[in-house]
Amino acid sequence: MDIPSMQNSVSEEEWQHRVDLAALYRLTALYGWSDLVFTHISARVPGPEHHFLINPYGMLFDEITASSLVKVDAECNKQHDTPFPVNPAGFTIHSCIHAGRPDVDCVMHTHSRAGVAVSAQEEGVLPISQQSTLILAGLSYHDYEGIALRDDEQPRLQANLGNNPHLMLRNHGLLTAAPTIADAFLLHYNFESTCQIQISAQAGGNLRLIDPNIQGDTKAVVNAVLKGMGGQIAWPALLRKLDRIDTSYKT
Numbered sequence: 001m002d003i004p005s006m007q008n009s010v011s012e013e014e015w016q017h018r019v020d021l022a023a024l025y026r027l028t029a030l031y032g033w034s035d036l037v038f039t040h041i042s043a044r045v046p047g048p049e050h051h052f053l054i055n056p057y058g059m060l061f062d063e064i065t066a067s068s069l070v071k072v073d074a075e076c077n078k079q080h081d082t083p084f085p086v087n088p089a090g091f092t093i094h095s096c097i098h099a100g101r102p103d104v105d106c107v108m109h110t111h112s113r114a115g116v117a118v119s120a121q122e123e124g125v126l127p128i129s130q131q132s133t134l135i136l137a138g139l140s141y142h143d144y145e146g147i148a149l150r151d152d153e154q155p156r157l158q159a160n161l162g163n164n165p166h167l168m169l170r171n172h173g174l175l176t177a178a179p180t181i182a183d184a185f186l187l188h189y190n191f192e193s194t195c196q197i198q199i200s201a202q203a204g205g206n207l208r209l210i211d212p213n214i215q216g217d218t219k220a221v222v223n224a225v226l227k228g229m230g231g232q233i234a235w236p237a238l239l240r241k242l243d244r245i246d247t248s249y250k251t
Helices: 012-030 088-100 113-119 130-136 151-161 181-202 218-225 235-245
Strands: 041-044 052-054 070-072 106-110 139-142 166-169 173-178
Touching (some): 012 041, 012 106, 012 181, 012 235, 041 088, 052 088, 088 106, 088 151, 088 173, 139 151, 151 166, 181 235
Antiparallel strands (some): 052 070
8 A cells, every 4th residue: 555654744753653653553463452443542642732643444453554644633533634534433432541641642452352351251350460460450440331432431431440551341352541652562462461361271270369469569560670661671672573574664
């Protein structure tokens, strides 16, 4: 698909955000978390305008490029000339999370098989893995209200997420709200891994639960492990991985 480059028509900060968000879409596809064209990852455009970048509706995640991402306002109105459509219904969840959490730069939502499977379990995430202890330290739940098309659901989404990075949408999937695009990947990777491990463990017999007192101050532990770098500790390596496969996300 021949897509004209937007690099010279946006600020350097927006272009870098476009490249990073396109990379996140490609990584989501690479790790098997995409659902054809039916989920979204959004990121704030740097600046005071309260604009956001989101995927062009109808493109697979492994097709997304920096120039194909669509800039929209909080009502999902397109803010530049682009031939690509957007899905306003898909922005229903994202827009309210961005509105309620000014500290959040990137909102990532997936319908992976393991994520939806755990979201359908009455007890949700169980403390059965090291990964789960990290997720449980900042996890909320939101009950299923049907396909997210109604604006009246938005206040409940905001209230249920609160100040946490993770929201399990019951019978629906996983959502991560992160301060950077790099953080979004690492946080969501742990969320997805937690669910995959849980489904696998449940197939193998009785589960051994982790004592909640073992972990201690989870945030301090994570900060020490990541050397205070958050998702940035893995992000350059992930970009190198993408570059070995296909550099077209940067165009």
